[in-house]
Amino acid sequence: xxxxxxxxxxxxxxxxxxxxxxxxxxxxxxxxxxxxxxxxxxxxxxxxxxxxxxxxxxxxxxxxxxxxxxxxxxxxxxxxxxxxxxxxxxxxxxxxxxxxxxxxxxxxxxxxxxxxxxxxxxxxxxxxxxxxxxxxxxxxxxxxxxxxxxxxxxxxxxxxxxxxxxxxxxxxxxxxxxxxxxxxxxxxxxxxxxxxxxxxxxxxxxxxxxxxxxxxxxxxxxxxxxxxxxxxxxxxxxxxxxxxxxxxxxxxxxxxxxxxxxxxxxxxxxxxxxxxxxxxxxxxxxxxxxxxxxxxxxxxxxxxxxxxxxxxxxxxxxxxxxxxxxxxxxxxxxxxxxxxxxxxxxxxxxxxxxxxxxxxxxxxxxxxxxxxxxxxxxxxxxxxxxxxxxxxxxxxxxxxxxxxxxxxxxxxxxxxxxxxxxxxxxxxxxxxxxxxxxxxxxxxxxxxxxxxxxxxxxxxxxxxxxxxxxxxxxxxxxxxxxxx
Ligand code: NAP
Numbered sequence: 173x174x175x176x177x178x179x180x181x182x183x184x185x186x187x188x189x190x191x192x193x194x195x196x197x198x199x200x201x202x203x204x205x206x207x208x209x210x211x212x213x214x215x216x217x218x219x220x221x222x223x224x225x226x227x228x229x230x231x232x233x234x235x236x237x238x239x240x241x242x243x244x245x246x247x248x249x250x251x252x253x254x255x256x257x258x259x260x261x262x263x264x265x266x267x268x269x270x271x272x273x274x275x276x277x278x279x280x281x282x283x284x285x286x287x288x289x290x291x292x293x294x295x296x297x298x299x300x301x302x303x304x305x306x307x308x309x310x311x312x313x314x315x316x317x318x319x320x321x322x323x324x325x326x327x328x329x330x331x332x333x334x335x336x337x338x339x340x341x342x343x344x345x346x347x348x349x350x351x352x353x354x355x356x357x358x359x360x361x362x363x364x365x366x367x368x369x370x371x372x373x374x375x376x377x378x379x380x381x382x383x384x385x386x387x388x389x390x391x392x393x394x395x396x397x398x399x400x401x402x403x404x405x406x407x408x409x410x411x412x413x414x415x416x417x418x419x420x421x422x423x424x425x426x427x428x429x430x431x432x433x434x435x436x437x438x439x440x441x442x443x444x445x446x447x448x449x450x451x452x453x454x455x456x457x458x459x460x461x462x463x464x465x466x467x468x469x470x471x472x473x474x475x476x477x478x479x480x481x482x483x484x485x486x487x488x489x490x491x492x493x494x495x496x497x498x499x500x501x502x503x504x505x506x507x508x509x510x511x512x513x514x515x516x517x518x519x520x521x522x523x524x525x526x527x528x529x530x531x532x533x534x535x536x537x538x539x540x541x542x543x544x545x546x547x548x549x550x551x552x553x554x555x556x557x558x559x560x561x562x563x564x565x566x567x568x569x570x571x572x573x574x575x576x577x578x579x580x581x582x583x584x585x586x587x588x589x590x591x592x593x594x595x596x597x598x599x600x601x602x603x604x605x606x607x608x609x610x611x612x613x614x615x616x617x618x619x620x621x622x623x624x625x626x627x628x629x630x631x632x633x634x635x636x637x638x639x640x641x642x643x644x645x646x647x648x649x650x651x652x653x654x655x656x
Pocket of ligand 1: 404
């Protein structure tokens with residue numbers, strides 16, 4: 173299944189060529205399901221990054237001059253190739269960062285959808301004409317690509333976070349270099365192979381693997397790079413804001429989240445529990461839009477908890493490459509320790525385990541597995557109610573009134589995703605207007621699609637990806653006043 177890339181000979185894709193690190197150094201990617209080495213990957217640095225940036229600069233001259241229709245053809249080739257190699261791409265993700273294989277196939281579809289969407293949307297980069305004050309002037313606004321873009325991406329959606337950026341950049345006429353997370357570089361290398369197969373001109377997209385320090389130093393200090401697009405933690409996002417100040421580089425940030433998931437007394441409890449499972453346990457709880465705080469009205473908390481726990485106990489945990497597995501391992505040891513710390517803290521402060529609550533043993537001992545867990549009697553003093561969990565633990569918090577739960581839900585520095593379940597239409601509108609988050613699912617726990625804007629407010633980020641808004645950050649406005 174692995175033929176798309178050679179696991180024994182992985183290289184970076186720079187300016188249309190496959191290269192090792194100049195230092196010849198590599199590092200190992202570890203399979204979190206087994207603790208075994210998946211492959212060794214080049215440890216690129218500043219020089220390779222500079223080469224990729226120079227190549228992107230050269231390529232920009234011709235790529236930006238193509239018509240939107242011509243660029244769309246390339247994007248649609250990438251779309252088709254991602255579908256063609258779906259199983260291989262899913263297998264890579266599953267091996268390198270532990271996403272359950274069947275879920276990983278879903279990510280390939282989702283990732284590809286951004287190429288389809290931006291191929292179409294690139295044809296609608298409209299300008300404007302403006303009424304003039306003078307009969308001898310004509311005023312217009314055109315939109316042009318910003319130039320060379322650098323994309324820094326996380327491990328939890330190795331393909332989709334890349335295509336959401338690269339699809340928009342390419343459609344807008346920009347060229348790009350991609351630096352994936354160290355935990356998930358093989359997906360990015362495989363993507364480089366698809367770029368090659370699609371016949372995309374050299375330098376339009378390069379993929380650099382290696383440690384973030386030297387690569388990002390080059391990205392932020394090289395004046396050729398006009399825009400950096402980052403998805404990752406809020407902590408690193410803030411650091412990049414300071415790094416971008418020196419050259420005032422355009423920066424868009426998709427950062428962490430702490431999503432409230434509210435179950436009102438008038439909700440369909442069965443649907444709410446199913447939704448909570450999809451939101452909480454997808455990718456083993458390692459998504460920025462995961463339900464992190466499940467608020468349930470006092471009057472239905474017992475019934476809801478029972479339904480939820482029954483469903484959680486049915487989830488199949490195991491080696492992520494098994495297509496029947498629903499919950500895989502945590503990505504790394506730090507992730508596992510963080511989950512354990514949050515659960516211990518909650519228990520010390522009076523929470524109860526309704527199911528799960530410990531590492532998985534037996535034949536999965538070598539992997540980084542934690543049981544799908546539900547905690548009851550959770551209170552706002554517990555770490556889990558304000559620190560991003562990134563693991564398969566669902567804390568249930570009781571509430572008594574709509575006003576109280578809105579205040580608690582908004583009481584976070586994060587503002588990415590939020591969810592609530594109700595059958596009352598007036599409440600749906602009221603609560604939707606009151607919650608301070610960039611994305612909201614009402615009776616829907618998986619709202620993200622390519623054609624809608626994705627992004628957060630407060631410390632969850634700046635800018636939007638996807639939707640027609642997803643092109644904005646890759647375009648400049650140019651005002652032209654024409655005397656006639
Ligand atoms: P991370 O540690 O912030 O890393 C993200 C990317 O930044 C990786 O490529 C990483 O490279 C790089 N990086 C790390 N330190 C850097 C530095 N000092 N300078 C420049 N680049 C640096 O985040 P992660 O653990 O991969 O991803 C999980 C986080 O991403 C969570 O907080 C999650 O909520 C957030 N996320 C947000 C969204 C969204 O759309 N809002 C989507 C997915 C994930 P190395 O791996 O080589 O260090």
